[in-house]
Structures are given as C-alpha cells and as structure tokens.
Amino acid sequence: MLNDDGGFLTLVNGDSRIRFHAIWLRDNAWDAATRSADNGQRLIAVRDIPQKTTISAARLIRETLSVTFAPEDKTVDYDVAWLLQNAYDRKENISTGWTKSGVETWDSGLMTRIPVADFETVSTDPFELKNWLGQIARFGFGKLLNGPVEDLALMQVVDLFGYVRETNYGRHFEVRTEVNPTNLAYTGLGLQAHTDNPYRDPVPTIQVLYCLESSAAGGENMVVDGFRAAECLRAENEDWFNVLARYCAHFEYSGSDGVILQSRRPMIELAPDGELIGLRFNNRSTAALKDVPFDDLETYYAAYRRLGEIIDDPAMEVSFRLEPGESFLVDNRRVLHARKGYSGAGKRWFQGCYADMDSLHSKLAVLETEQLVATQ
Amino acid sequence: MLNDDGGFLTLVNGDSRIRFHAIWLRDNAWDAATRSADNGQRLIAVRDIPQKTTISAARLIRETLSVTFAPEDKTVDYDVAWLLQNAYDRKENISTGWTKSGVETWDSGLMTRIPVADFETVSTDPFELKNWLGQIARFGFGKLLNGPVEDLALMQVVDLFGYVRETNYGRHFEVRTEVNPTNLAYTGLGLQAHTDNPYRDPVPTIQVLYCLESSAAGGENMVVDGFRAAECLRAENEDWFNVLARYCAHFEYSGSDGVILQSRRPMIELAPDGELIGLRFNNRSTAALKDVPFDDLETYYAAYRRLGEIIDDPAMEVSFRLEPGESFLVDNRRVLHARKGYSGAGKRWFQGCYADMDSLHSKLAVLETEQLVATQ
Numbered sequence: 001m002l003n004d005d006g007g008f009l010t011l012v013n014g015d016s017r018i019r020f021h022a023i024w025l026r027d028n029a030w031d032a033a034t035r036s037a038d039n040g041q042r043l044i045a046v047r048d049i050p051q052k053t054t055i056s057a058a059r060l061i062r063e064t065l066s067v068t069f070a071p072e073d074k075t076v077d078y079d080v081a082w083l084l085q086n087a088y089d090r091k092e093n094i095s096t097g098w099t100k101s102g103v104e105t106w107d108s109g110l111m112t113r114i115p116v117a118d119f120e121t122v123s124t125d126p127f128e129l130k131n132w133l134g135q136i137a138r139f140g141f142g143k144l145l146n147g148p149v150e151d152l153a154l155m156q157v158v159d160l161f162g163y164v165r166e167t168n169y170g171r172h173f174e175v176r177t178e179v180n181p182t183n184l185a186y187t188g189l190g191l192q193a194h195t196d197n198p199y200r201d202p203v204p205t206i207q208v209l210y211c212l213e214s215s216a217a218g219g220e221n222m223v224v225d226g227f228r229a230a231e232c233l234r235a236e237n238e239d240w241f242n243v244l245a246r247y248c249a250h251f252e253y254s255g256s257d258g259v260i261l262q263s264r265r266p267m268i269e270l271a272p273d274g275e276l277i278g279l280r281f282n283n284r285s286t287a288a289l290k291d292v293p294f295d296d297l298e299t300y301y302a303a304y305r306r307l308g309e310i311i312d313d314p315a316m317e318v319s320f321r322l323e324p325g326e327s328f329l330v331d332n333r334r335v336l337h338a339r340k341g342y343s344g345a346g347k348r349w350f351q352g353c354y355a356d357m358d359s360l361h362s363k364l365a366v367l368e369t370e371q372l373v374a375t376q
Numbered sequence: 377m378l379n380d381d382g383g384f385l386t387l388v389n390g391d392s393r394i395r396f397h398a399i400w401l402r403d404n405a406w407d408a409a410t411r412s413a414d415n416g417q418r419l420i421a422v423r424d425i426p427q428k429t430t431i432s433a434a435r436l437i438r439e440t441l442s443v444t445f446a447p448e449d450k451t452v453d454y455d456v457a458w459l460l461q462n463a464y465d466r467k468e469n470i471s472t473g474w475t476k477s478g479v480e481t482w483d484s485g486l487m488t489r490i491p492v493a494d495f496e497t498v499s500t501d502p503f504e505l506k507n508w509l510g511q512i513a514r515f516g517f518g519k520l521l522n523g524p525v526e527d528l529a530l531m532q533v534v535d536l537f538g539y540v541r542e543t544n545y546g547r548h549f550e551v552r553t554e555v556n557p558t559n560l561a562y563t564g565l566g567l568q569a570h571t572d573n574p575y576r577d578p579v580p581t582i583q584v585l586y587c588l589e590s591s592a593a594g595g596e597n598m599v600v601d602g603f604r605a606a607e608c609l610r611a612e613n614e615d616w617f618n619v620l621a622r623y624c625a626h627f628e629y630s631g632s633d634g635v636i637l638q639s640r641r642p643m644i645e646l647a648p649d650g651e652l653i654g655l656r657f658n659n660r661s662t663a664a665l666k667d668v669p670f671d672d673l674e675t676y677y678a679a680y681r682r683l684g685e686i687i688d689d690p691a692m693e694v695s696f697r698l699e700p701g702e703s704f705l706v707d708n709r710r711v712l713h714a715r716k717g718y719s720g721a722g723k724r725w726f727q728g729c730y731a732d733m734d735s736l737h738s739k740l741a742v743l744e745t746e747q748l749v750a751t752q
Binding site: 007019021023024027028039040041042043044045046047051086087088089163164165166167168192200201202203205245246247248252253254255258259260261262263264265266270271272273275283284285286288289290291292293294297298301304305308309312356357358359361362365366369 | 383395397399400403404415416417418419420421422423427462463464465539540541542543544568576577578581621622623624628629630631634635636637638639640641642646647648649651659660661662664665666667668669670673674677680681684685688732733734735737738741742745
C-alpha cells in the first residue's frame with residue numbers, strides 16, 4: 001500500500017504493518033546498476049538518487065515486492081524476506097546498556113561449561129571451529145587444549161580466524177617468571193582483573209595467552225565478564241553506571257622503551273543508542289581524571305570503586321589453570337582477565353599476542369553461511 | 377585551604393580558586409608506594425584506598441603542595457604545576473562536535489601549505505620527523521617526497537612511527553590499473569571521497585598510499601577534512617549533524633575471498649562528552665539502515681545527502697598528483713580520500729597499507745619530550 005505522496009509504502013504481513021520509505025528502498029535496490037553482483041558493494045552514492053524520489057507504483061507478487069520509482073521511472077524487485085529482515089519501522093524500548101543479540105553475560109556459574117575446544121579438532125574441522133568461535137562471540141572468551149608446546153604456537157591460534165595486531169610490544173610478547181622463593185616479591189603476586197592496553201586507541205580487541213611452561217604452584221588464570229559487571233552496577237545504581245559512561249577517563253603508559261601512549265575514553269563505552277560495547281578497567285594505567293566535573297567527581301569515584309568490587313567478587317569469576325599447550329583468548333573490550341598469585345619453586349612461561357574481533361566475527365559468519373548452504 | 381570535612385581542598389592561584397577532592401589526590405599520589413618510579417604505572421587499585429579518605433592537613437611550600445590523608449596518616453607531596461595541568465575543576469561550555477586542542481580543520485585553502493616532508497630527511501632527522509608527525513596530528517594527513525621507487529617502500533613509511541595493521545587484504549595491498557583506452561570502464565573512473573573499511577571494527581586509523589608508477593594522465597589523489605565537513609553540516613543544520621551522530625549505520629563487506637565483515641557504528645562518532653572523534657563515510661559499503669526510527673529516516677537521509685554534497689564541494693578539497701617515490705598517509709577516522717578519474721594510455725601502480733594513529737601520537741610525544749629536554 002502506498003501513501004498519498006509516494007513517500008513510503010506499507011507492507012502488510014499478517015497483523016503487522018511495516019513501512020518503508022521511497023529513499024530507503026531506492027538506496028537499497030539490488031539491481032545490477034545499484035549493487036555489484038560480485039561483492040554486493042553499492043555502485044551509486046546518495047548523490048546519484050534524485051532528491052525528490054517517490055514511489056509511483058508497487059505490487060506484491062508472492063515473495064517479491066516490485067517497486068517503481070519516480071522520477072527515474074525505474075522498477076526494482078525486492079525479496080520480501082530480505083525486507084522483513086532489514087525493517088527499521090519498529091517500536092523498541094531498549095534500555096541503556098543493552099547488549100547485542102547473541103551475547104550472553106555470565107558469572108562464576110559458567111565454570112561448569114567453559115567454552116573450550118581441542119586445538120587439533122578446531123584446526124581441521126570447520127564445524128568444530130565454527131562452534132568454538134560461536135562460543136567466543138557469545139561469551140567473550142574461549143580455551144583451547146592440547147596444542148603444540150613450541151615457540152610461537154600462539155600464532156597458529158590467531159591463524160584460525162585472523163591477524164596479529166602488532167604493537168610496541170612486538171608481534172608477540174613473553175610472560176616469563178622464575179619463581180624464586182627467596183625473593184618474596186615474586187611469589188604470591190596476583191593481578192587485579194583488568195582489560196589490556198586501555199591507553200591504546202583503538203584497544204586491541206583480542207588477547208591470546210598461550211602456556212608453554214607451568215611448573216609453579218598457583219598462577220591460575222581468571223576471567224570476569226565486564227558486560228555482566230556493568231549490568232550489575234547498573235542494577236544497583238543507575239547513576240553510577242551512567243557517570244562511568246558519561247565522562248571520559250584518561251589512560252596512559254610511558255614505558256622506558258620510547259612510547260608515550262595516551263587515550264581519552266570512557267570506562268563504560270556505549271554506542272549512541274545505548275548499546276554496551278566496551279569496558280576499560282585497568283588501575284595501573286588509569287591517569288588522573290581531567291574531564292569529570294567537580295560536582296560529579298565523588299559519584300564517579302564511588303561508581304569506579306563499586307565496579308571494582310563487583311569485578312573482584314569471587315561470584316563473578318571463572319578460573320582455570322593452563323598447562324603447557326593450552327591457551328585462551330579474550331574479547332578485550334568485554335572480558336577482564338587476571339593472574340592469581342603463585343608460590344613455591346618453578347617456572348611459568350606464557351606467550352601473548354593481540355588480534356582483532358572483527359576478523360573473528362567475519363570467519364564465524366563465513367563458516368555459518370557455508371555450513372548453512374551445505375546442509376540445505 | 378581545606379573545607380570543613382576534609383573532602384576537598386582549594387588551591388588559590390592568583391584570582392583563580394581550584395578545588396581538588398581528597399579521593400582524587402590520594403588516587404593520583406606520586407609516591408613510590410603508589411606509582412612505579414620506572415614507568416609511572418599505578419601500583420594500587422581504588423580498593424586499596426580507604427573508602428572514607430579525607431584530607432587532615434595541607435600546606436603549600438613554594439611549588440609543592442603537601443597533603444596528609446586520614447585515616448592512612450600518609451603525607452604526599454604534589455608538584456603544583458602538575459596539579460594545575462590536571463585540574464578538573466573548571467567550567468567549560470563546550471559545544472557538541474568540539475575537537476581536541478591542536479586539531480585544525482581545513483578546506484581547499486590548505487592547498488598552499490600541504491603538510492609535506494622529504495623522505496630522506498624525516499628518516500634521518502628526528503627534528504624534521506617530529507615536525508611532519510606534528511602536522512599529521514594537526515591536519516590529519518601528510519605527504520612524503522623523494523622516497524625510494526621499490527617494492528614495499530611503504531613499509532619504511534610505517535617504520536617511521538609504528539606498525540602495520542594486517543587485514544584480510546594482507547600486510548599491504550596492490551592498487552594497480554592498466555589504463556586501456558579501448559575499455560572505457562577503466563578510464564575516467566573516479567571514486568567519491570570516502571573513509572576506508574568502515575565495515576571493520578575497529579577501523580584502521582591510518583592508511584598509507586605509496587606511488588610506484590604513474591604514467592597515465594589524471595588520477596590525482598584528493599583529500600577532504602571530514603571534521604570540517606561535519607562542522608559545516610552542524611553550522612547549517614544542527615538536527616542533521618545530530619541525527620548522523622545519534623543513530624548507528626550498518627556497514628558491510630562480503631568479498632569473494634571468504635570474508636563477511638560487518639559493523640554497526642554511527643557515521644559521525646562523538647565521545648560521550650561531544651568530542652568529534654570519527655567519521656565513517658563510504659557509499660560502497662553502507663548496508664541497509666536498520667536502526668534509524670521510521671520518523672527520523674527522512675531527516676537521516678537528508679543529512680546523509682547534504683554531508684555528501686559538502687564532501688563533494690571543490691571548496692573542501694585538497695588535491696595533488698603523486699609521482700613514483702611519493703606517498704601520503706591519512707588519519708582514516710578523520711580525513712576522506714579519493715582518486716580522480718584518469719585517462720589515456722599508461723600505468724598506475726600504488727601500494728597501500730593500514731596502520732594506527734596511537735603509535736604515531738606516541739612517537740610524536742616521545743620526540744617532543746626528548747627535544748624539549750635537549751633544548752633545556
């Protein structure tokens with residue numbers, strides 16, 4: 001059904017009535033002159049669409065909506081299923097801090113079902129790789145077992161889905177500690193759960209940690225869902241959630257190796273429509289707050305303190321000990337990680353590197369598409 | 377001066393009175409137990425600071441403010457210059473869309489003073505390198521002349537400040553066109569100014585383009601300051617600016633090479649306090665808008681169209697032709713780039729790669745610090 005001036009049409013689908021504007025339909029036409037048949041990229045810009053584009057005719061034949069545009073006098077066919085999938089005419093009362101569909105936040109209850117897979121299996125079986133990547137997309141982390149115990153084996157983990165993000169720490173970095181019981185400074189030293197490198201902009205969106213040697217007692221790895229922590233904070237006190245999202249913190253790292261990395265970003269990052277898209281939490285590299293107004297500073301610190309308490313709460317934590325050949329990766333915009341203290345004699349040698357979530361999501365989407373086609 | 381409950385103190389500096397909270401001062405203490413002398417990283421977390429921290433005494437001796445905290449009974453000295461530099465007690469009426477200090481937006485008037493340097497000079501002279509990087513930080517792009525005409529010379533450009541961001545396109549990509557006048561599709565084909573890879577999240581924040589061969593007529597490179605374009609849009613119509621910042625667009629690229637990259641981000645990106653931090657503008661990979669409410673969709677398209685017109689306006693454009701051994705780089709969150717059409721017989725061979733602005737800013741900060749020390 002067409003409105004009077006041809007500005008939009010209404011698709012009636014059972015009880016629902018979904019409207020589409022002329023300009024939206026024209027811009028999203030799928031004909032060969034508008035979209036590349038090869039890669040779906042749009043061949044025109046908005047400047048190529050007449051300003052006063054209207055719908056002069058529309059008819060529905062089975063699953064195809066055929067629309068004629070004026071003044072171009074151009075007719076384009078649309079797949080109705082595609083239109084319904086991309087419909088923007090909807091009422092949604094989504095609250096600030098919502099998370100994308102498919103994201104499942106968790107606490108220590110996840111201990112019994114940690115996302116885990118076998119290194120060899122995900123390396124050879126695309127179905128198992130898809131499942132493992134799917135769990136990482138859902139939970140923000142994943143473990144791999146039974147990998148090779150060899151220098152740079154972590155690169156094979158990254159090769160499963162993407163590319164290393166090289167930084168001033170190199171393509172990878174060594175996390176090597178010799179526990180020496182005569183030096184107490186090196187025993188029992190845990191790290192508070194944190195996200196890595198908030199002083200980088202953009203932050204690395206994936207961190208991989210790969211165990212090559214682990215003969216010291218303790219030193220478990222621990223992860224906390226930052227999205228769940230933010231949700232808890234919001235449930236307790238909405239003002240506290242809002243103040244951490246509203247103002248930018250400063251992060252800084254000045255190493256002795258010729259870097260002065262600085263960023264100005266909020267601890268809780270939201271998309272403009274309130275989607276929770278990232279957390280930055282790292283006491284070590286949080287610089288002095290400069291952009292929180294005087295009147296809100298005490299609220300800000302109360303919120304920051306409480307967020308830290310939630311993160312430190314054992315009820316939030318999933319922990320595991322990695323043996324040589326085992327590794328895990330975290331979505332560094334979402335999941336915080338920590339190392340527990342360790343003790344006694346022995347060695348601990350990990351290798352770490354950074355990578356990015358967008359290529360992981362891409363690999364997952366490709367595998368899902370291929371496997372959907374294969375089962376049809 | 378201390379307030380009654382020790383919650384904050386007031387530093388009187390000539391006519392100005394600047395307040396600092398107890399919790400802020402304690403968190404930003406610079407004593408060896410709070411901050412690492414090596415790298416300035418904070419050794420404590422907020423959880424290590426008593427919740428009811430107050431100031432029990434404070435005195436100013438020349439340029440040092442000495443503060444005693446209760447209940448810890450800990451005294452910490454602060455450099456007054458550092459306090460003034462990091463003061464957060466200020467009234468600022470900054471408007472939405474503000475840009476960081478040091479950023480200078482531009483239009484075609486910049487043609488007469490394009491940020492440019494000599495490849496050999498910036499490779500050997502840290503002072504000249506600092507100046508060139510400083511111009512890139514200010515204007516969002518820079519050219520380099522007289523570089524080597526050899527495969528992968530662009531990697532030497534990246535080595536000046538940072539690291540390549542590898543993607544599915546490789547560590548670098550080839551932009552090679554054989555102009556064949558019998559195939560009109562390959563002549564005169566310009567590209568609208570755009571930012572690269574908005575379907576990636578995070579987007580690459582730097583693109584380098586390096587010319588190795590350029591015997592075809594035309595094919596000039598062109599850059600437009602996206603921050604200036606956004607400022608122009610806002611000056612014309614604040615609602616248009618706001619609608620592009622308020623709602624997320626969708627970007628997608630599905631190549632034949634096994635990638636399905638998707639992102640959901642606004643075309644105009646603001647920090648939560650309104651700082652303009654990024655632009656995404658790329659007609660080819662803009663997917664159907666799904667998150668703009670029906671009632672705002674026509675306004676959104678009007679704004680998107682107008683932003684494109686501003687970007688297309690020759691008054692906004694800085695253009696130059698690259699000869700073999702010449703290159704340029706853009707801040708891909710800010711500056712749009714385009715290639716003009718070319719014609720006639722000949723070859724055009726560029727190599728491109730991505731990198732990140734944070735390491736460029738870091739290198740610049742290091743050089744500035746070193747050179748400040750050297751001149752003192």
